[in-house]
Amino acid sequence: MSTPSPQETAESQAPAALGREVTAGLGRDDVAHLARLARLALTDEELDHFAGQLSAVLDAVAEVGKADVEDVPPMTHAVPLTNVTREDVVTPSLPRDVVLAEAPAAEDDRFRVPQILGEEE
Amino acid sequence: MTTAQAPSSHGTDRLVDYDELLTRYEPVIGLETHVELGTASKMFCGCATTFGAEPNTQTCPVCLGLPGSLPVANAAAIEATIRIGLALGCRIASWCRFARKNYFYPDIPKGFQTSQYDEPLCTAGHLDVEVDGETYRVEIERVHLEEDTGKNLHVGGATGRIHGASHSLVDFNRAGIPLVEIVTRPVPGAGAKAPEVARAYVTELRDIIQTLGASDVRMEQGSLRCDVNTSLAPVGSLEWGTRTETKNVNSLRSVERAVRYEMRRQAAVLDAGGRVLQETRHFHEDSGSTSPGRSKEEATDYRYFPEPDLVPVAPDAEWVEKLAAELPELPAARRARLQEEWGLSATEMAWLVNAGALGLVDATVAAGATPADARKWWLGELARRANDAGMELGELAVTPRQVAELTRLVAEGTVNDQLARQALDGVLAGEGDPAQVVEARGLAVMGESDELVAAVEAAIAGAPDVVAKVRGGKVQALGALVGAVMKATRGKADAATVKRMLEERVVGS
Secondary structure, three states, rough: OOOOOHHHHHHHHHHHOOOHHHOOOOOOOHHHHHHHOOOOOHHHHHHHHHHHHHHHHHHHHHHHHHOOOOOOOOOEEEEEEEEOOOOOOOOOOOOHHHHHHOOOOOOOOOEEEEEEOOOOO | OEEEOOOOOOOOOOOOOOHHOOOOEEEEEEEEEEEEEEOOOOOOOOOEEEOOOOOOOOOOOOOOOOOEEEEEEHHHHHHHHHHHHOOOOOOOOOEEOOEEEOOOOOOOOOOOEEEOOOOOOOEEEEEEEEOOOOEEEEEEEEEEEEEEOOOEEEOOOOOOOOOOOOEEEEEEEOOEEEEEEEEOOOOEEEEEEEEHHHHHHHHHHHHHHHHHHHOOOHHHOEEEEEEEEEEEEEEOOOOOOEEEEEEEEEEEEHHHHHHHHHHHHHHHHOOOOOOOOEEEEEEEOOOOOEEEEEEEOOOHHOOOEOOOOOOOEEEEEHHHOOOOOOOOOOOOHHHHHHHHHHHOHHHHHHHHOOOOHHHHHHHHHHOOOHHHHHHHHHHHHHHHHHHHOOOOOHOOOOOHHHHHHHHHHHHOOOOOOOHHHHHHHHHHHOOOHHHHHHHOOOOOOOOOHHHHHHHHHHHHHHHHHHHHHHOOOOOOHHHHHHHHHHHHOOEEOOOHHHHHHHHHOOOOO
């Protein structure tokens, strides 16, 4: 079967990402929270600036919600396919020197990253 | 209130006595188990999954998350996940998608983990486990498919831990290996047995997955990893308490210890009028204690959304039925069958299982031993050796085939039990198979040889008082003479033969 039931899709397509209605607009606290998750340091001015910008983006996207889709079957993917898989076969990996050549820093054949703060594995 | 300090370098948690806390609190446990599937290639690319390979030699643009690369799902991993779901009595989704779980951590090259969110491949199963003759049903909430992360090595800290490290080094060989997550529903009602139920669940799950051949499920290599959720509520309370999630639980024994420790720690917090924090805690194998880890992110913080680079997975119903029909005999069914075949009581069976001897006894029987002999060796002499050496039974340097050979040598009368134990010494010392050791060490039972006749006659000559007693009617006194002959032959004679030879000479036939 290749088409999901409408109910399944409606639920999973809900704007769960931010846990709220997208049309409600983004406040400064929301942007600060997102910035923290994205590990971005933003100034107070930037927070206000982006809150306004992002709200405008969300409002624009929310226009889609006004369309009458009563009779339109839900779409889950731009390509109407399911079960595109590969066989469990090993293919060659990249040579390590090529892999690490792209890294900003490497040490002991591994990617070197800065100190990881505030989180215990 | 009885409390004690945790014997730990990691914390000085106050702990309530275990039996005492049970008079006031009821535990609820839950388990999240991650299993690395044993596929040859990764989940979304063709890189190899070999454990222990040189760092960063099994990576490619897909598993490194390089721009422009596109994932394609591994069919064998999907099939293995469905088979695990079926073995746990789950419903298999007729349609589901992968989702992106977004977070930043150096072990995750793409900035998100490809996982499943609200559409897991398998849901609503259960697993029954037995502890001390009682069956506990553990409900399975979901089984979903995702990819493993890379491995961080922390440099500059005291003990390779993140705390105090100056920087970290990342190996992405593991990133992208198919990972199945099996999540239970909360398990209330286990009371004092909660730690053991947790352990029994992970043990049974491990055995099932091993039987399916879906993974090598080696906890010490990290191909089976377990997070243990524990909460306490006052006895009779309608609401459950706040749970903690304990990570780094790397052995079956640790599963049990981690639950027990958290129960004792949380009880002390609650007794003192405090609140248990919802947090991730880190288990320490050496001290058996836990310490706080990172605070739990909210699910919304992960900003899950359907993975646009992968198309939905829609398992065909007929295919799923075929997979269900082809499942191998699962551990519970196997135990029931063997118990019946071997004519064991439930208690005898439980001993065998708890000793970790079931598979070994089965293999020994398959190699020709009787079930009674196989059990006798594994639960007796071999269990003693393993215990003395601080090893698991399966780690002893003796195979079921060799044990079967030992039982055959005894049954044939080539060796007696005592000589068989000496032969086992040789096998464990790497001297070869039992028959070879018997040959090389000259352990075979003495026949009615001149040497044995001489030993028998020497014993009779050396104990005229005993001979007189026997002749006077105290036949049981013969035992002393048998002992003397066995001693003189260093145990190599057959006691029954010796007794017969003595009787012939002392009592007359």
